[in-house]
Amino acid sequence: MKIRDVTHEDKAALISLCQITELFQPNELEELSSMLSAYFEDGLDGEHKWLTDEEDGQLRGVAYYAEETFANGVSNLLLIAVHPEYQRKGRGTEFLRHVEAELRRMGKRILIIETSSLDSFEATRAFYRKNGYDEEARIREYYNPGEDKIVFRKVLL
Template identity: 50%
Template sequence: MIRPTKPEDAAALIAVANTIGFQPNELEDLAKMLADYLGGNTDSDPFWITDDDDEDGPVGVAYCEPERMTDQTWNLQLIAIRPDRQGQGRGGKLLCYVEETLKARGGRMLLVETLASFDRTRAFYAKCGYEEEACIRDFYTAGADKIVFRKVLNGH
């Protein structure tokens, strides 16, 4: 069941991010952002979504926030499915839920960033209707390019 994130999901969602390779400093940042969101301590309008398996608890997470100084452009900062639950269509359903939530809020465009070396991730976004919009060479470190994907949600 895909639903808005609740405070009791926090530890499990950070654990999901850990299972897909987030580094300790990144996990700390995520935990702080999630705590701020759940505590209402944010100056933007981000949202967190949980993919909750009734038997197993949270197995997936998505985090999205508006891009400052734009007209309804959003960034998908995190989408993750626990590795033992990948390949079941859960990621696509979670991404679709994010898109529908944004459309209902008047969201115009969703941007997603990933590493150029993440072939499987890039194929996932392409399959979900995202177009590769930009490549920023050496963004993360020397030789680690950032790929930006985009999808128009509500065309104007």
């Protein structure tokens, strides 16, 4: 497992990876593509960071976090995904721990993660709970009628 910053050349493979997970709708994949383009055009900074997990030249995972603008020492993990063939083997946990360690080095206090309440995201929610995240908030009907936003929280320091 090799975790590194993404490069512009990774963009197509990262979008394909997200598509393979089947957790993203076509419009969400388009938004991810736009976000990656903006990331490369605006320059790389520590407040917004895209990482990838690479093995044998193939991208196996992706993570994206950003600092919460009006909160002191709080970051938001906006995306973490692992190729389905590599799920449930500890790879996602190792990737998440890498992100947490990176944020600790930056002096961040809290990491939040937002996800969907849909049944198809139960494995995702279980993953966060298994890794020490507590459900902190639920915003009903946030994404769509019948689909809440669930916010998980973990204290880093």
